[in-house]
Amino acid sequence: MIRCPRCAGVLDARSFTCGGCGLDPAREAWVDLEPTDTVESYFDPLEFRYRYGAEQRHYWHRARREILLEVFRQRVPPGSRVLEVGCGCGHVAGSLARQGYRVWGADLSAHALEWAGRQGLERLVRASILQLPFEEEFDAVCAFDVLEHIPDHRQALAGLARAVRPGGQVLITVPAHPRLWGSWDRMQRHVRRYRDTDLTDMLREQGLEPVLVRQFFAALYLPALASAVFDRLAGGAQRREPPFELHHAMWDPPLVGRLAHALLALERQRIHQPTRARGTSLLAVANKPASASVQGEPGAPSRSSASTPHRSRP
Numbered sequence: 001m002i003r004c005p006r007c008a009g010v011l012d013a014r015s016f017t018c019g020g021c022g023l024d025p026a027r028e029a030w031v032d033l034e035p036t037d038t039v040e041s042y043f044d045p046l047e048f049r050y051r052y053g054a055e056q057r058h059y060w061h062r063a064r065r066e067i068l069l070e071v072f073r074q075r076v077p078p079g080s081r082v083l084e085v086g087c088g089c090g091h092v093a094g095s096l097a098r099q100g101y102r103v104w105g106a107d108l109s110a111h112a113l114e115w116a117g118r119q120g121l122e123r124l125v126r127a128s129i130l131q132l133p134f135e136e137e138f139d140a141v142c143a144f145d146v147l148e149h150i151p152d153h154r155q156a157l158a159g160l161a162r163a164v165r166p167g168g169q170v171l172i173t174v175p176a177h178p179r180l181w182g183s184w185d186r187m188q189r190h191v192r193r194y195r196d197t198d199l200t201d202m203l204r205e206q207g208l209e210p211v212l213v214r215q216f217f218a219a220l221y222l223p224a225l226a227s228a229v230f231d232r233l234a235g236g237a238q239r240r241e242p243p244f245e246l247h248h249a250m251w252d253p254p255l256v257g258r259l260a261h262a263l264l265a266l267e268r269q270r271i272h273q274p275t276r277a278r279g280t281s282l283l284a285v286a287n288k289p290a291s292a293s294v295q296g297e298p299g300a301p302s303r304s305s306a307s308t309p310h311r312s313r314p
Contacts, residue, residue: 003133005033011133030113030124035131048111052089059257060217063264064173064281065095067216068144070268072096075285076169080139083163085129086146087121088112094119106132129156134163142171145281148190154202161206167290170208174199176215176282180224182231199284208286215279216271219263224280 002011009020016031017024025032055061076082078100084093087105089112097103097120105116106125113124127133129143129150141164147153160170175185175193185193196213203210271283 001135001137003135005035005127005131005133030110030117030126032110033125033127033131033133035108035126035128048089048109048115051112052115055089055091057257059261059264061091063217063261063267064144065092066265067268067271067283068092068171068173069095069099070271071171071283071285072099072101072140074272075171076101076140081137082140082142083134083138085132085141085143085160085163086149087116087124090116090119090121092144093121097121104138129159132159132163136162136165138164139168140164140171141168144171144173145175147172148174148185148192148194149188151191153191154205157202157206161208161288164288166288168288170203170284170286170288172199172284172286174282174284176280177221177278180221180228180280182224182228184224184227194282196282199282203284203286208288210284210286212272212283212285214271214275215277215282216267217264217281218267218275218277218279219260220280221278 002013002016003009004011004018004021004023006023007018007021009018011018011023015024016033025034072082079102081102081104082093082096083104083106084096085106087093087107088109090105093103093105093116103121104123104125105113105119105121106127106129107113107116108126108128110126113126116124129146130152141160143156143160147156150156157172160172164170175190176195178193178195181190181193196215200210200213
């Protein structure tokens, strides 16, 4: 079911029109559900022209994409209907579509959706994670490195849980360890980093059953810790960060990029195994019980989301 963002009526699944208030959000390339949130809260819209190329080539993004594809291969049957919220330029969603998944991409940025339109997705939707109109619509709902940008991450997670059907799965990645907070987080406009227990507790608050919560990118942990310590000693928040495109160029020279990608990609085959190794990223997979039902109106805070968001940032 897809709710109208204006009157909460039910939208036609094909045309996205609302018989109640007359909303007709369809555009040539994507459906615009007129979110009241603004992308400028999280990114400079002009960054996406750099992000498209950087996320295609950068060793971190390539290794993460390979790990996520492995998680889907093991846990989500091909042909499943998948929603990626915060899809950005669509590289992960496009990779899933090429593996036989029926993928919808949702993002707050029209600039990002223009790039994501190149990925061959089933549908693109301009919507905020805080105002998702979907109720029990998808077999799997995912948000990869999105929640750390959202001040009210509990409300955002409630929207993800509402969008997945009973018996389906929610898949999430976030940056791990508050102690690693540093210049990268400020440049990416993060609000927090997470402990394992932070994410596990939030998933359970939404009635989801975590089946896998583990850290990954262990090879980056010590370099990231050293960088975070140096950042604090050098003045931290008082330092001016380089532009996004320059930062990526500095940290992905060709030889280093190839070696780093090969090292990080080794974790792909072990991603389903429990580990005590510390990593810079955190993956969670949670099931929505088959007996679960939708609670509350779309975009309305759940009981847990009404509380002050937990901020893990040091």
